[in-house]
Amino acid sequence: MNNIKCQSCAQLIAIVRCKECNISICFKCDENIHQEKDDNHNRTTILFQPRLVQQPDEESLIEQIKLRKQELQELKDKESQITKHYQDRMLQAKKKYEQQISALENRLQQAQKFMNDVNQENAELDVDNLQSELENLEKSLKTEIKLAEEEQKKLNEKTQKVDTLLDRVKKATDIEQQQISKMNEVIQIFKACSEQIQKEKDLLMLDNEKLIAEVEIFAKFFDENGPLMEELNAQKNNEQQ
Numbered sequence: 001m002n003n004i005k006c007q008s009c010a011q012l013i014a015i016v017r018c019k020e021c022n023i024s025i026c027f028k029c030d031e032n033i034h035q036e037k038d039d040n041h042n043r044t045t046i047l048f049q050p051r052l053v054q055q056p057d058e059e060s061l062i063e064q065i066k067l068r069k070q071e072l073q074e075l076k077d078k079e080s081q082i083t084k085h086y087q088d089r090m091l092q093a094k095k096k097y098e099q100q101i102s103a104l105e106n107r108l109q110q111a112q113k114f115m116n117d118v119n120q121e122n123a124e125l126d127v128d129n130l131q132s133e134l135e136n137l138e139k140s141l142k143t144e145i146k147l148a149e150e151e152q153k154k155l156n157e158k159t160q161k162v163d164t165l166l167d168r169v170k171k172a173t174d175i176e177q178q179q180i181s182k183m184n185e186v187i188q189i190f191k192a193c194s195e196q197i198q199k200e201k202d203l204l205m206l207d208n209e210k211l212i213a214e215v216e217i218f219a220k221f222f223d224e225n226g227p228l229m230e231e232l233n234a235q236k237n238n239e240q241q
Contacts, residue, residue, distance in 0.1 A: 019042045026074065030043070
């Protein structure tokens with residue numbers, strides 16, 4: 001049975017089978033196809049199958065030997081590349097692990113130093129002196145609270161006085177407001193009376209003007225008809241006699 005040719009270049013013998021790509025390819029085509037991927041494709045090596053050749057000639061045998069050497073070299077190169085890749089990944093993982101261990105050790109040292117500092121501060125504290133200071137502080141606080149209560153009491157008394165004064169001011173203001181309202185009512189009444197008086201005055205003036213006009217007319221009539229009126233009066237007097 002013949003070996004499978006590379007399904008990509010169709011020149012060399014396929015030595016790798018990629019299940020994800022579903023192809024059988026040679027070493028060079030494998031590098032070209034998977035060089036930009038993350039090597040997550042599952043690839044397996046294809047076993048060589050000897051050719052059944054009857055009476056191979058010398059040239060064919062030499063060609064087969066060359067192909068076998070080339071395929072063997074490709075396998076070695078691929079193995080070396082895979083080995084280097086995993087060695088690099090192992091070195092990176094080891095370096096990352098060492099960095100994490102170093103960071104944890106630093107944090108542990110800092111925590112230990114902090115605990116030592118706390119213990120040292122606690123050892124340096126004077127408990128008796130601290131108790132005395134606390135008692136003095138308590139007395140001082142009680143005194144200040146008492147003074148504050150007295151001040152609050154005085155303030156409440158002043159507040160009551162102010163409230164009383166405000167009530168008186170409010171009452172006085174209400175009375176003044178009532179007086180102002182009454183004054184406004186009186187002013188309105190006076191204004192109404194003034195308007196009424198002005199109207200009556202205007203009517204009297206109008207009547208006076210009419211009366212003056214009538215007097216003037218009568219005087220004019222008398223001036224014009226005076227002699228006639230005197231003659232009529234004289235005749236009337238004679239008739240009565």
